[in-house]
Amino acid sequence: MRVLGVDPGLTRCGLGVVDVARDRRATLVGVGVVGTSAQEPLDARLLLIARSIDEWLDRYEPEVVAVERVFSQLNVSTVMGVAQASGIVIAAAARRGIPVALHTPSEVKAAVTGSGRADKAAVTRMVTKILRLETSPRPADAADALALALAHAWRGAAPGSPSAVGRTTAMTANALTPAQRLWAEAESRARRKT
């Protein structure tokens, strides 16, 4: 399953594409950030985001687009730009007939790190491990977009499985790599549930 994750934003819009196999193994396909300057007029900024999303959808042809569900905790001026960008992203996917899934930040954090209250550094660290990357995706928006894509793919791949597929607190040294350990844990849980 190929998923495009989008962490919407006006100043920085994170984009990440992953391929996730039936066995939950995930591979990085593409990652990036569309940045727009607050010096530019709003219409130029939103157009740049619209064009970038179209490019990513054309280039990577994802089966699903996972978008962060925007939240009220943010301050209002930030929410506005985030919501405007997310509207454009969702409409762009819908225009191509690509399903859109919305996930809350805490769902994504829980899926990737095991804790819904994980900080950005923990999310980045886990995304880096899960995708077996040599360097961490930067900025955090790019890592968040990948986390969204992973969270969605895992939910989709194993319906009914726990949304938390691993716990950072359980990441003690053992024979498995952290990512392998995650899969093992997730799979053993999924088996226990069924």
Added chain:
Amino acid sequence: MRVLGVDPGLTRCGLGVVDVARDRRATLVGVGVVGTSAQEPLDARLLLIARSIDEWLDRYEPEVVAVERVFSQLNVSTVMGVAQASGIVIAAAARRGIPVALHTPSEVKAAVTGSGRADKAAVTRMVTKILRLETSPRPADAADALALALAHAWRGAAPGSPSAVGRTTAMTANALTPAQRLWAEAESRARRKT
């Protein structure tokens, strides 16, 4: 000058097109509302709004799109849908190279009724008079979209003129129709300023 005014919203998105002559006389060209149901998924709703905006831009070829600047006074769940719709509208105009102007609700109210704190009924009443309509545009979102377009056109047509072009409180009976009285007042003010 042809202006498309948009009162963005997820449940109801008001659209109004007016032609405004050099002498500030305004004519209704088109008015409508795109309604989407809360029962539909968000992506289907935003797609409907995106397609409608594209249709209106293609059909009426406005020179400017005037969009209501979204505000923090609204509750957060409303703001989200409004902002998502406005993002789509702004990007659609920008994609066609059509300039976008943002106006606050109080700017629009002041331009159309003379008071920045006018209620929806007063705005509808003035829009009906200004455009010489036999019946008021309904729902209020449609009237708001027309008010936005008028407010923008008047600002653009006479730079430096007061943003309040008439006062409902001054609408006492006399030989002029209310709309004619408005023009007369606005023009006499514009002359006084220059």
